Amino acid sequence: MKHSNMKNDSMIPPVDPPSLAERIRLDMDSFTPSEKRAAHLLLSHYPFAGLDTVAEFATRAGISAPSVLRFVTRLGFSGFPDFQKHLREELEAQLLSPLAKASPLDKSQGAPALASFAEAVIGNLRATVENIAPAEFDAVVELLSDPRRHIHFTGGRFTGALARYAESHFRIVRSQVDFIEGQPALWRDRMIEIGKKDVIVAFDIRRYQEDVTALCETAAKQGATVVLLTDPWISPIARVARHVLPAHIVAPSNWDSSTGLLLITEALVAAVTKRLWETAKPRMEAVERLRNEKP
Template sequence: MNQSGMRGKSRLPPTDPPSLAERIRLEMESFTPSEKRAAHLLLSHYPFAGLDTVAEFASRAGISAPSALRFVSRLGFGGFPDFQKHLREELEAQLLSPLAKSGPSDKGQGAPALASFAEAVIGNLKATVENIAPAEFEAVVVLLSDPRRHIHFTGGRFTGALARYAESHFRIVRSHVDFIEGQPALWRDRMIEIGRKDVIVAFDIRRYQEDVTALCETAARQGATVVLLTDPWLSPIARVARHVLPAHIVAPSNWDSSAGLLLLTEALVAAVTKRLWETAKPRMEAVERLRNGKL
């Protein structure tokens, strides 16, 4: 083609690979039946199913070798070795740089609703990160990495799900982790056990929930350390909280977005997992064995 083709937004990203898996998924409809079988096998064990020989791949997909060849040829590869090379390179790239994907997004027609919503959420995430005091984040990581502490997660009617999400991860990384329902009737009794050794991690965003506040105040009064994930206007829990991590939540919706809270949660999980790696690794392996054995 001519060289002036680079101008404007008509440029095709030369080295920005939309994972082959995605392309396959998008073109799935236009595949013939046996091509679909090949595609499904490949996607279900992506990309390893494609690294065997053609014969093996075809047999596992339940089709003939020529059909498998036609499949990869249809994807634009010159031959099966080409195809495999691409898979290997993609895999290597993904494994070496987890941040591989990004770049100025060329959002074409797209679902405007989804795109603009995503834009707002991304803005929230950036604002959230910029407004977190690094020392505060680090302090929470240290706190949650202390094996002698007992960690309790709780949240309101919407944020309760985030607390559950956090709990399901931390439970695997370390011991003494649980989830407390927000309703007073459900936690009143348990408060007897809460003391200096305990950490309450509370999720609470606006229309702050009185019962969650009550829980945290009670716990704090008994000497527990309270960590609060909230919005920039700060839940009343902030008064009794030792550490506060605020996240931006405004989105083009009738509802607030919890993406910033999820980001903080996942970042905390990642950091604590890394910090406790020596003990977390065998623990995760043990959980894995139990799952495999008992399931």
């Protein structure tokens, strides 16, 4: 006679705990107003907000102690200490295994639209990584880590946003970083300052934009180094580019997906930040300090 009442303990031993935070998020609708306030406080400083006393938690959330108690009870804990114990254990587990992230938890059929789209995007990312020569990637990191260079980001209609995204990060990591609008009228005059010391990082995918191409050609003619992030069909900018990093972009959509480009961008940001850590760290700290001074 089997005692297999439990389904979970059959084969998969250490199933990643469905983080309490995630559960709270999903149940958010079913909470009363004051429970929501408790939930938001907890999630916004997860899980540290929950490690204080009930009174402290209640005050910070702007509700009463009993409401906090009702909140944790509703989450299924026998009491506040029980709740705290869970938080501690979760935190410890998470900290001990830094790679406990990709938690394949509930198999609740996600929105099919979203799920299938995601699978396609993931396929793109894998293909993108495989088709980029490590040497090329490293060379670009090297280039962007050179403090004597000026870095200019630019992009087309849709990819311009990615260029801005890159610029907003690199601007903090290092100096001499800016963004150039695609329209010729907006950059013509700036070109007089572009020379051998400059690097243009251009984002351009199909329906390649002529104005971005023109920008890069002009810059290259003046001696600038051009780095191109594009699609597998390669923008014509490649003719003047020193380095080309292509990303797969086809998705089940009427539009192309830029996720691969973003992946490369973020990987570049991460690598350059690490490379320039000695100088980047104080810059990041300074930015953080300024942020905190505002209020």
